[in-house]
Ligand code: ADP
C-alpha cells in the first residue's frame with residue numbers, strides 16, 4: 001500500500017540539514033545592508049533631500065514633489081546596484097498578511113531600447129488592483145478604488161530582487177483600509193499625551209515613543225507531511241487527529257537542544273533578517289514538540305510591526321528552502337500547546353528614559369508610578385477594547401485553553417507592587433499633607449527599584465503582566481498583525497493620560513503642590529482600577545467566577561468579543577482622538593466578521609472533504625478486510641467460527657458506529673452551513689457559524705479520531721499527529 005502519507009514519511013527519513021547560505025562574518029558587517037536606512041540615504045541623497053526625509057521620519061513633515069523625485073532616483077540607483085529589478089508598494093491590508101504588486105523598473109523607449117526608470121510619482125502613490133482586499137463596504141459605496149501612499153517613517157528595503165516601499169493603504173475617500181494608518185495615528189496620540197504628562201517631571205522631554213518587542217512562536221512541520229494534510233494547507237491547523245501517545249508531558253523538547261534541520265533554518269532566517277535590519281536576538285525551543293520561538297530587541301512600535309510582518313514572510317520563504325512549512329496558527333494541534341505572540345510594550349522618551357522602568361529615587365519613581373498606574377487604569381476602563389483587538393477565529397482556539405492566557409482581561413503586577421499600590425492608596429489623605437506624611441510617602445516610593453529586584457514572581461497565566469520595566473500583552477495570537485493590539489493599547493493609555501493631565505492641573509489650580517496633586521490623583525486611579533488587578537491563577541475555574549463577580553467580561557468567541565466595536569463608547573473614543581472614524585470602525589467590524597466567517601467556512605469545507613474522501617473510505621476498506629476475514633474463518637471452521645470471531649465482529653460494529661457518526665455529523669454540518677450562508681446580516685451569520693456550524697467540528701473529529709485509533713495504519717492516508725510533531 002503506497003499512500004501519499006507513506007511516501008512523505010520515506011522522504012522525511014532521507015532529509016538532512018541543508019547546507020548554509022549565510023555569512024559567517026560579524027553581524028555588524030552586514031546588518032541592515034538591504035535597507036535604505038540613514039546610512040544609505042546619506043550616501044545617495046543630497047543634503048536637502050536627506051534632511052527632508054529625516055524630518056518626515058521624525059515629525060511627519062510633508063515631502064515636496066521635487067524631493068520625492070530625488071529620493072526615488074536615489075532609491076532606484078541603490079536598489080539596482082544591489083541587483084533589484086522590480087519595485088513594489090508594500091502594505092498591510094486587513095487580511096492580516098502583507099500585500100505587494102511587483103512592477104519592473106525598466107521602461108521601453110521609442111527606439112526599441114529599455115531604460116530603468118523610477119519617478120517620485122511612482123514612489124509616492126500607486127493604485128493596486130485593490131478590489132480584492134477587504135474593505136467592509138467602504139469602497140463599494142463610492143468607487144472601487146484605493147491607493148497606497150508612501151510612508152517615509154519606515155525605510156524601504158530589498159527582498160530578493162524587489163525594492164519594497166512601505167506604504168499606507170487608503171480608499172479614494174480617505175478612509176484607512178489597512179493597519180498602518182491607525183497605528184501611526186495612535187502612536188502620534190500617545191506621543192502627545194505622554195509628553196504632556198512628562199512635563200511634570202522633566203521639561204526636556206519633547207517626544208515619547210511607544211516601544212514594542214514581540215516574541216514570535218511557531219511550529220515547523222516537514223513539507224512532505226504538510227502537503228499530505230489538506231487541512232493544514234487550507235486552514236493552518238489539523239482538523240482531525242488522534243493525540244499521540246507521547247505529547248509534551250515530558251517537557252523534553254523545551255529543555256532540549258534545537259534539532260539540526262530546525263537550527264539550519266533559524267540560522268538562515270537570522271542572516272536574512274539581520275540584513276533587513278530586523279534585530280533578531282533570541283531563538284529557542286518552545287514547550288510543544290517542533291515548536292519554537294524567536295524574539296528581537298524591541299523597537300519603536302511601527303517599525304517593530306513592520307519587522308514582525310517581514311519576519312513572518314521570510315519565515316515562510318526560508319522554511320520552504322529547508323523542506324519545512326512554518327505554522328503560525330494559534331492552535332495547529334488540538335491538545336498540544338498553542339502559539340502566541342507576546343507583545344512587550346513600554347514608553348521611551350527622547351531623553352533615553354523608559355517611563356515604565358522604576359527609577360533610582362523618589363522623584364523618578366513618582367514618574368514611574370504615574371505611567372504605571374495610568375496604564376493599569378486604562379486597562380481597567382477598557383478591557384473589552386483590548387479583548388476585541390486580539391479576537392480572531394484562530395486565536396479563539398487558544399484563549400481560554402488551559403495553557404494560554406484566559407479570554408478574561410486582567411492585569412498582573414506582582415505581589416510587591418500590589419502591596420505598594422495598596423499602601424499608597426491607604427496612606428494618602430485628603431486635604432493638605434503634613435511634611436511627615438510626605439516624607440513617609442517619598443520613602444516608600446523610593447523603595448520600588450529594590451523591591452522589584454527581589455520580585456521574581458512571574459505569573460504566566462496573566463494576559464497582561466508587568467514584567468519589571470514593561471507590560472507584556474500575552475493574549476496576542478501568533479498569526480496577528482501586532483498593530484491591532486498596539487492601536488488598542490496606545491489609544492486607551494493616551495486617552496487616560498490626557499484625562500490624568502486635566503485632573504492634576506485642576507488640583508494644582510486649586511492649590512495643591514505638584515507632587516501632592518500627582519499622588520492624590522494616582523490614589524484615585526488606584527482605587528478605581530482595583531477590579532482589573534489579579535494575581536492568582538488565570539487558568540482556574542475560580543477566576544472565571546471571581547471575574548464575573550467583579551463585572552469583567554469573559555468573551556469566549558470572536559463574534560461576542562468584537563461586539564464592543566459597535567458601542568457608542570468605542571466609536572467616541574477612537575473618533576475623538578482621530579484614530580478611526582465611525583465609518584472606518586463600522587468597516588473594520590464588518591471585515592473582522594467576514595474574516596471570521598471565511599475561516600470557518602473553509603474549515604468546514606475541508607473537514608467535510610477529508611471525511612468523505614479519506615476517513616470514510618479508509619473505514620470501509622478496513623471493514624472489508626475484516627469481512628473478508630470473517631468469510632474466510634467461516635469457510636475453514638464452519639459454524640464453529642461464529643464464537644471464534646467475536647472480536648472481529650465487535651471491531652466491525654465499532655468501526656461502523658463511528659463511520660456512521662462521521663457521515664451523519666458531516667451531513668448535519670453541511671445543512672447548518674447552508675442555513676448560515678443564507679443569513680444576510682454579517683453579525684448574525686458569524687453567530688450562526690460560531691454556535692451552529694463550529695460545534696459540529698468537534699463531534700466529527702471525535703468520531704474520526706476513534707476510527708484512526710483502530711484502522712490499519714497502512715490504510716490511513718493522513719499523516720498522524722505523532723508524525724507531524726516528532727519528525728525532525
Ligand atoms: P522574557 O519576557 O522572555 O523574560 P525579556 O524580558 O528579556 O524576556 O524580553 C522579552 C521581550 O521584551 C524582547 O523582545 C525585548 O525586546 C522586549 N523588551 C524589553 N524591554 C522592552 C521595552 N522597554 N519596550 C518594549 N519591549 C521590550
Ligand code: MG
Nearest residue numbers: 215342344472
Ligand atoms: Mg516574555
